[in-house]
Amino acid sequence: MGRKKKKQMKPWCWYCNRDFDDEKILIQHQKAKHFKCHICHKKLYTGPGLAIHCMQVHKETIDSVPNAIPGRVDIELEIYGMEGIPEKDMQERRRTLEQKSQESQKKNPSKATLLQWPSSGCLLWLAYLGCTLEHIKARNLSMPPMMPGVPPMMHGMPHAMHGMPPGMMQMGGMMPPMMPGMPGMPHGMPHHMAPRPGMPHMAQAAGVMASRPAVPGVQPAVSKPLFPSAAQMGAVCSTAAVSSPAADLQSASSQPPFPNTPQAQQSTSGVPASNPHSAASSDPPKATFPAYTQPSVSSSTSSSNPSSGAVAKPPATVATKPATLTTTSATSKLIHPDEDISLEEMKAQLPRYQRLTARQGQAHVAAPPVVSVGGIMPPQQGMPPQQPGMRHPMHGQYGAPPQGMPSYMPGGMPPYGQGPPMVPSYQGGPPMGMRPPVMSPAGRY
Amino acid sequence: MSLFGTTSGFGAGGTGVFGNATTDSHNPMKDVEVTSPPDDSISCLAFSPPTMPGNFLIGGSWANDVRCWEVQDNGQTVPKAQQMHTGPVLDACWSDDGSKVFTASCDKTAKMWDLNSNQAMQIAQHEGPIKSIHWIKAPNYSCIMTGSWDKTLKFWDTRSPNPMMSLQMPERSYCADVVYPMAVVATADRGLIVYQLENQPSEFRRIDSPLKHQHRCVAIFKDKQNKPTGFALGSIEGRVAIHYINPPNPAKDNFTFKCHRSNGTNTTTPQDIYAVNAISFHPVHGTLATVGSDGRFSFWDKDARTKLKTSEQLDQPITACAFNSNGNIFAYASSYDWSKGHEYYNPQKKNYIFLRNAAEELKPRNKK
Numbered sequence: 001m002g003r004k005k006k007k008q009m010k011p012w013c014w015y016c017n018r019d020f021d022d023e024k025i026l027i028q029h030q031k032a033k034h035f036k037c038h039i040c041h042k043k044l045y046t047g048p049g050l051a052i053h054c055m056q057v058h059k060e061t062i063d064s065v066p067n068a069i070p071g072r073v074d075i076e077l078e079i080y081g082m083e084g085i086p087e088k089d090m091q092e093r094r095r096t097l098e099q100k101s102q103e104s105q106k107k108n109p110s111k112a113t114l115l116q117w118p119s120s121g122c123l124l125w126l127a128y129l130g131c132t133l134e135h136i137k138a139r140n141l142s143m144p145p146m147m148p149g150v151p152p153m154m155h156g157m158p159h160a161m162h163g164m165p166p167g168m169m170q171m172g173g174m175m176p177p178m179m180p181g182m183p184g185m186p187h188g189m190p191h192h193m194a195p196r197p198g199m200p201h202m203a204q205a206a207g208v209m210a211s212r213p214a215v216p217g218v219q220p221a222v223s224k225p226l227f228p229s230a231a232q233m234g235a236v237c238s239t240a241a242v243s244s245p246a247a248d249l250q251s252a253s254s255q256p257p258f259p260n261t262p263q264a265q266q267s268t269s270g271v272p273a274s275n276p277h278s279a280a281s282s283d284p285p286k287a288t289f290p291a292y293t294q295p296s297v298s299s300s301t302s303s304s305n306p307s308s309g310a311v312a313k314p315p316a317t318v319a320t321k322p323a324t325l326t327t328t329s330a331t332s333k334l335i336h337p338d339e340d341i342s343l344e345e346m347k348a349q350l351p352r353y354q355r356l357t358a359r360q361g362q363a364h365v366a367a368p369p370v371v372s373v374g375g376i377m378p379p380q381q382g383m384p385p386q387q388p389g390m391r392h393p394m395h396g397q398y399g400a401p402p403q404g405m406p407s408y409m410p411g412g413m414p415p416y417g418q419g420p421p422m423v424p425s426y427q428g429g430p431p432m433g434m435r436p437p438v439m440s441p442a443g444r445y
Numbered sequence: 446m447s448l449f450g451t452t453s454g455f456g457a458g459g460t461g462v463f464g465n466a467t468t469d470s471h472n473p474m475k476d477v478e479v480t481s482p483p484d485d486s487i488s489c490l491a492f493s494p495p496t497m498p499g500n501f502l503i504g505g506s507w508a509n510d511v512r513c514w515e516v517q518d519n520g521q522t523v524p525k526a527q528q529m530h531t532g533p534v535l536d537a538c539w540s541d542d543g544s545k546v547f548t549a550s551c552d553k554t555a556k557m558w559d560l561n562s563n564q565a566m567q568i569a570q571h572e573g574p575i576k577s578i579h580w581i582k583a584p585n586y587s588c589i590m591t592g593s594w595d596k597t598l599k600f601w602d603t604r605s606p607n608p609m610m611s612l613q614m615p616e617r618s619y620c621a622d623v624v625y626p627m628a629v630v631a632t633a634d635r636g637l638i639v640y641q642l643e644n645q646p647s648e649f650r651r652i653d654s655p656l657k658h659q660h661r662c663v664a665i666f667k668d669k670q671n672k673p674t675g676f677a678l679g680s681i682e683g684r685v686a687i688h689y690i691n692p693p694n695p696a697k698d699n700f701t702f703k704c705h706r707s708n709g710t711n712t713t714t715p716q717d718i719y720a721v722n723a724i725s726f727h728p729v730h731g732t733l734a735t736v737g738s739d740g741r742f743s744f745w746d747k748d749a750r751t752k753l754k755t756s757e758q759l760d761q762p763i764t765a766c767a768f769n770s771n772g773n774i775f776a777y778a779s780s781y782d783w784s785k786g787h788e789y790y791n792p793q794k795k796n797y798i799f800l801r802n803a804a805e806e807l808k809p810r811n812k813k
Binding site for chain 1: 486488507533574576594619659661681682715716717719720738739782783785786787
């Protein structure tokens with residue numbers, strides 16, 4: 001926020017009434033949500049720009065701005081950030097902000113932003129959203145523009161859903177949906193308090209959704225009574241999660257701290273509901289979980305693909321070479337070696353770690369003298385270092401917990417650093433491998 | 446060239462720090478350093494169970510040893526004992542009564558270390574390095590569960606050289622966790638299997654991975670009634686998935702979140718994405734801690750879906766973490782995890798284990 005308050009209030013999006021900290025973020029949001037072509041995902045700069053693009057490139061007309069609340073869908077209005085907002089709307093906004101700030105004083109002294117939350121229409125809207133997104137997820141589509149009342153979007157949803165858009169229309173300019181991304185968490189917070197009582201409604205609306213098998217691969221709801229707790233857990237989870245069943249969290253406008261990059265496009269059904277709460281309850285707005293995505297990857301692509309990216313190694317079609325990861329993409333870089341094996345496996349391939357296992361095979365039957373381990377000992381207790389541990393009548397020594405230490409010999413043990421370096425002690429290779437009682441003559445520990 | 450994924454040069458963030466040898470950054474959080482840390486990377490940490498008085502910490506390392514320290518109430522750590530394997534120790538755990546420590550190693554064996562007598566005895570044998578070891582205490586049996594890179598999960602009664610049971614897995618076991626009666630194993634190739642342990646262990650369900658990258662760590666969490674109800678799974682792509690076993694609404698209840706990434710607000714340079722090396726749940730609050738290759742640890746509240754805290758960046762990756770039995774102490778280990786490949790391995794670099802007071806920072810956010 002370089003300048004003073006923009007037009008005396010924080011930047012907000014005319015299309016969906018969301019608040020932002022910064023006009024830059026607002027613009028990013030608009031580009032990602034409202035001025036993005038649903039066909040090719042190209043981000044334009046303005047509404048008319050989008051219209052023109054669709055006409056020229058895809059030969060398709062659009063008549064309303066995607067993801068805009070009803071009443072703000074005018075595609076002809078040239079709005080960019082905070083510029084171009086009709087004065088009438090600005091005033092209305094100011095008024096509502098004042099109302100809000102008074103009302104939310106008790107809850108949060110700093111911000112007052114969005115309008116009253118609950119109405120059954122709103123909740124239906126949410127249910128619609130949740131439904132849509134889950135549906136999308138099921139079909140693995142990318143998120144469609146949530147245009148209220150655009151039949152093509154319905155994609156054969158069950159009847160219950162058809163009732164919703166009309167319901168949504170009624171909202172008429174009201175509720176900034178939980179929709180495009182759980183935006184401006186701190187801002188959204190006050191109105192989240194309100195919907196608490198609305199939750200039960202939500203649950204019922206959600207029940208409507210439940211008729212659709214939204215979740216691919218849904219598992220039997222009640223399987224063995226093995227994890228019965230899971231069923232109970234639902235009650236807790238759903239209330240917390242339900243208020244925004246499907247929010248595209250990729251809006252870049254949310255908390256600064258986390259890289260909620262606009263690239264996270266794939267279908268999401270995150271549940272950011274509790275974000276506002278978290279922000280509300282703690283003043284330093286701790287960042288919310290940055291991406292409520294279901295398994296969609298925003299940056300690096302999937303593993304085990306013969307990578308075509310920056311990786312030099314050939315793809316692993318040959319049995320000997322492990323598969324490689326795609327570790328680099330345009331926006332991010334996986335800090336991980338390219339092979340798709342675990343870091344431990346890579347490290348274990350080093351000769352210095354291999355030597356031991358080999359040694360174990362040959363030497364184990366030999367008589368002990370656990371040299372290197374013994375090595376640590378001498379400075380410490382004057383116990384003959386070469387004692388083959390197990391023959392040593394250790395028990396007698398340790399049996400008595402002298403000072404009532406819980407089963408350990410009392411301290412006073414000098415730090416490990418002392419003796420000859422034990423560690424990469426493979427030269428001394430205490431061939432303890434197979435022998436049962438591996439006695440560390442460090443008996444008196 | 447790009448063998449170790451460092452093609453794009455040293456972006457802002459973690460990579461630069463590795464090069465610096467600033468004396469400060471090995472402990473930017475100013476936490477208590479454990480004395481006599483191991484001499485090579487620390488693979489695992491575990492605190493003694495509540496059944497025994499006091500706090501004892503065991504740590505296994507790539508130096509083939511597993512060490513035990515007593516952690517006193519004033520924060521002092523006293524090295525107590527150690528045991529050796531013939532290969533790097535990859536995992537360790539306590540028995541439920543705190544008298545024994547079980548250790549698993551690359552030498553394909555697992556040992557039972559009786560702390561009273563300070564003797565260690567081999568109790569398990571695999572065909573490949575054993576990556577995970579857990580103690581299972583069921584009403585009608587007790588045993589050790591070992592997961593190995595030989596693609597088997599074996600259960601051992603510590604008295605017999607043959608396993609009580611051996612289950613075949615689709616791939617190498619990369620990480621596992623056990624909270625009776627549930628066990629979860631994450632394998633290579635993004636495999637994920639849940640086992641139920643009542644009566645005898647058996648496979649309960651294979652789950653499609655919620656993550657798109659190699660699995661690295663897993664931790665089971667419990668519900669308010671203290672029953673295991675789900676798990677947190679971390680991958681190499683800086684992401685953790687929270688997955689419930691039988692949620693009423695999987696689409697809403699299960700989620701993933703990004704973590705251990707650099708360049709949060711700066712979108713001009715490519716973001717560095719680090720592996721999540723370990724996840725631990727606080728035994729009392731149910732909040733979780735994640736530690737990553739970026740050298741940071743973070744605390745999260747999965748129910749409020751918020752981050753509670755992120756630490757400053759250490760100069761080395763954090764490879765392991767653990768909470769003590771009452772949740773007052775958070776231990777984390779700083780050592781090289783190979784995330785940047787062979788080039789960045791410096792055997793001279795000291796490894797550390799830090800202890801932090803966890804009583805306050807892990808309190809859950811009040812929801813709503």
